[in-house]
Amino acid sequence: MAARSVPAPRVLVLGGSGFAGGHVCAAFLARGWEVHAWSRRARAPRGVTARAVDLVRAGPGRLADELAALAPQVVVNAAGAVWGASEAEMAEANERAVLRFTAAVTALGTRAPRFVQLGSVHEHAAATVYGRTKAAATACVTAAGGTVLRLPNLLGPGTPEGSFLGGVGARLARAARTGEAVTVTTLARRERREFLDVRDAADAVLAAVAPPAASRVRGRVLDPGTGRPVDVRDLLDLLIRLSGVPARVEERLPEPGYAPPGGLSGVEQGPSHEIAEKLLGWRAVRGPEESLRGLWEAASGLPAGLEQGTSDGLATG
Template sequence: MTRMVVTGASGFVGGAVAAAAAEAGWEVATTSRRPARVEAGTHAAWDLTAPPSAGVLELLASADVVVHCAAWVGDAGERERVRAVTVDGTRAVLRHSGTARVVHVSTASVYDPTGPSVGARESEAPVARYLDPYAEAKADAEREVLASATARDVVVLRPHAVYGPGDTTLLPRVLATVRGRRRRWLPLPGGGRVRQHLTHVRTLTDAVLAAASVPLDGPLVANVADAEPVELRAALTALLAERGTPARVVAVPARAAWALATAGEALHRLPGGRAPRLTRYALSHLVHERTYDLTALHERLGVTPRPTSFEGAAGW
C-alpha cells in the first residue's frame, strides 16, 4: 500500500485531505501541532517552528507522497511568526522528506493582489510584492517547493476561497460580518458585484489525490476551483440563506473601506494593537474579480470540478 503523509492535519484542508486519502485506500499518516481532525492512521505531533521529533522524521522518511497543508492561516499575523511557520516549516518538510513526491497546497493569494485576476494562468504568479505576510510567505514557500524539483516530483496547487463541511476560515468570517438581529445585513465593500471562483473542499481533495499519483515529467502548478465563477454577492447571500441566517447586502464604498483597513493595520503594528477586522488583503479579494484558468486542473490532473454549491451548509 502506498503511504501518504499529510501535514497540517488538524486544519480544515489537511483534515479533509487525510480523510479523503484514507477513503481512497491510501495508507495515511498525519502530522500537526494539535490533534488531527480525523483518525486516519499514525499521527505525530509537530509544531513547524520546532525541530521534528524522531516520530515525525520516521513518518517523513517512509512516505511515498507528502501532502503539505500546514501553514499559518490568516492575514493579520506578525511577519516573523508567519514566515517561521509557512516558509521555514516548508523548508523543514522538504529537507526531511527524502525523494517523496511533495504535493504543496498553496493558495491563489499568490497572484497580484493590487488588481483583478481574470482567468489568471499559473505563470502569472508569484509576484514581487504583496499586501500582507500571509500571501508573501505562501509565495516564498512555493518557490522553495519548486526549487526542490531537481530531487523529487512536486505539484503546487492553488485553490481560492475553500469552503465546505468543517470550514474554519471562510464561513466564520462571513458570519462574523453579518450585522443586526431581526433585519440582518451584510456590508460588502463595492457591493460584491464581482465574479469569483470558489473552491469546494471536495474539489480540492480530488485535486490533491490526483496530484499524488498522476505521471509527471517535471514540476506541475495548477489552479484549483469549482467549475464556474459565481457573483460574490449572490454566493454569500445564498450561503447565508442555506445556513438559515439570510441577510441583505449593503454596499460600502470601497475607497472608504480601504482607508479603514489601512488605518487598522497601522494601529495593529503599535504596541498592544489589536488585529484589524478588515485588512487590505481581505479587501482586495472582495472588490476585485478573482477567476482562474483551470486548464491544468482539467488536462494535467484529470479533475472535473463540481459547480459551486452550499447544499448542507446548515450543518457546516
Template sequence: MTLVGTQSVPGAPDGSPGRVVVLGATGFVGRHAGAALEAAGHEVIAVARQAAKMPASWQFCPMDLVKDGPDALTRLIEAEHPVAVVNAAGVAWSSSVGVMRQGNQLLVDQLLAALDAASWRPRLVHLGSVHEYTPQPAGVLLAEDSPTRPATDYGQSKLLGSQAVLRSVEEGRTNAVVLRLSNLIGAGTPPGSLLGRVAQQLLARPEPGGAVTVQLSPLRSSRDFVDAKDASEAVVAATRAPGARGRVVNIGSGTSLHVRAVVERLIAASGRRVRLVEDTGGTVRPATDADWMCVDVTAARELLGWSPRRGPEEAVRDLWKAAKRAVGAGGGGGVRRAARTRADAAGRSATRRRRAAGPQGAPTGPKASTRRAEDSRARTWGPPRTARVHERGPRAHHSMQSQGRGDRTRTRGSRRTGAKARTGHGDAGQRTRARGRARAGAGARARARAHGP
C-alpha cells in the same frame, strides 16, 4: 517519535495506494485532503502540532516543524515509507507578517530539509495559493504562467514557500508538484474567512423581530470559489500523476462568482431571516486584493485528469451543516453564546424596568417601591382582627362574630340617639314621659283613697 493509530505494510513506491503523510491534517484543507486520500485507499498519517478530532483510522504524529526542526519528520519518513507527503500546513491571513512567514516559508524550508535527509523519496504535494499571482484585470484568467507579484503579505509568504519547493525540484533534490488553490468552500470553513464569518453570525440568536443581523464589509469583489471536496480530489490525483513533477497546477472552479451571490446562497441554505448590513468597518480581505479573480484549470485537466464536479450550492450546504453540528457538539459557538448573553442581559434589564414601573396605575417614583412593599405586606397579613381570628380558631371566630353583632347594635342605637339630639326630639320626649309618669302616680293615689284601708 509517537504514533497513534494502526500499523500496516508500507505503501508501494509506484503510486499504488499506500501511506500518505499529511502535514496540517487537523486544519480545514488538511482534513479534507486526508478524507479524500483515505477514500482513495491510502492510509493517512496525520501530522499536526496538537491533537484534534479526526477519524480513528488515521495515525496521529504530534510534531512542530518550525520549533522542533526537520529531524522528527525525517525519522517518520524513514520509518513509514509514505508514497507521498502533502503539505497542507500554513497560516492564512494572519495580522502578523512574521507569523505568516514562519508558517508559510520557514515551515517549507524545514520540510525540504527533512526530505533531503531521508533516504526514502516520496512525492511532495505542496499546497500553494492563487494569491501568489499578480492581480489581473476583470476578464483575464489566472494561468500557471501569469506574473507572480502578490499584492498581499499573505500571497508573498505563500509564494516564497512555493518557490523554495520548485528550486528543490530543479536541483534534483525533491519529487514535488505545487497546487495553487483558489478560494475553498466546505465543511469546516475557517471563521476568519468571509463565509466563515457569515456562518458564525447566522448561528446567533434572532432579534425580537425574528431576523438575524449579518454585518460585513462591502461586498464588491468576484472570486473563483471551489468546493473543498473537489480540491481534495485534485490532491489525490497529484500524488499519482507522473507528468506533474516540478509543475505548478492551478486548482479552481474556472468561474468567477460575485461574493454577494455566494453569501446569499449561504443565507438561503441556513433558512433564516437575515438583515444584511454592509459597512466599511473592518475588511475581510485587504484593500489591495483584486476585485475580480478567475482561475484557468486547463493544466489540471491535462496533467492530473481532474475537473471540478460540484457547484457552490452544495459547498455552502456542507458549510452550514458542519457549522450547526459544531454548535450542537459544543464547539464553535462563541458568537452564539455572546449573542445569547446579550439577549439575556437585555431581558433582565427589561424585567427590572417593568418591576420598577409597576402595574398600570401603580405609584411610581423614588418611594414607589417602598409603598408597594407596604401594600404587599398589608395584603399578605390583613387587618389585625382577621389575624387574631386565624390564630384563635373556630370558637374564637364564633365569639368574635357575636361580639361584632353587639357592637353593631350599640352603634345603631348611638346613631338614633345622636339623630334625636340633633333635631331636639330627645328632650321633648323625656318631658312627655315624665308628665305621663306623674299623672299615672296621681291616679293611683286617688284610687287608693277612694277604696280605703
C-alpha cells in the same frame, strides 16, 4: 499457499487537523490509503493516525528522522497560516517551515516521498505577505521536484469561522439554536472571486499523486479551479436563504487603505485551470450551492432550506 496481502500505500498530511488537511485525509482514506497526520495538536479525522509535531519549531534533522521512520510514499502539506495570523506568523508557517521540511525530504535521497504543496492563487500577485510567503514556498518545493497546487478560495463543510462566509455560517447556526437576531455587515462593493469546493480540492491532490498524472506534474505548479469567479454578495445571500434564518445585511464603505485579512483580495486565476484539468485528469464537480449546503449543514447540524436543484441565481460566467 495464501496470497500475500499488499500493504496499503502510506500518506502523511501536514496540517491534517485543519480545514483543507482534514478533507485531504478523508479523501485518501476513502481510496484505501494508510493516512497519518502531523499538526500542532494530535487531532485528525477518524481512521487517521495523528501525531503532534510542531512544524514551525522542528529542525530539518528531526523532521528527516521522523520521515525516515514513517516512510510515507506521499507527503501533502496542508499546513500554513492566513486567517487571524500576523505577518511574522505567516512568514514562519508559510515559508520558513516549508523550507525546513523540504530540506528534510531532500535529505532522504532515493527514499524521499512525493511531495505535494497546497499553494494559493494569491501567489500570482504576491502583493501581500501571505502571497509572498506562499510564493517563496512554491519556488522551494518545485526546485526540489515537488508539485504545487495553487488553490483559489476554498469553501465547503468546515469552512473556518475566520473567513467571511465561514463566520456568517457560524453566526447563523447560533441564531438557529437561540433565535437571536442576526445582522451581517459587508462592504458596499461587489467583489468577484473564484471559489473551489474543498472536497474537489482534495480530489485534485489525489489526482496529483496517482498515475499517470503523477509523472506529468512532478516539479510543476498547477492552478486547479473552476475558472468561474462568482459575486461574494450573491454567495452571502444564498447562504442566508439556505439557512432559513432571518438575517439583515448592512453595507458599509471600506475604510481608507482597507485590505481583507490575509490580503485575500479579489484575485482571479484566468484560464490556467484548463491546464491543470488536462494534466491532472481532474475537474471540479461541485458548484457554489453544494459548497454552501455543506458549510451550513456542518456548522448547524441542520439540513439546508432550499430544495436540491433550485436555481441560485449566481452569475458564474
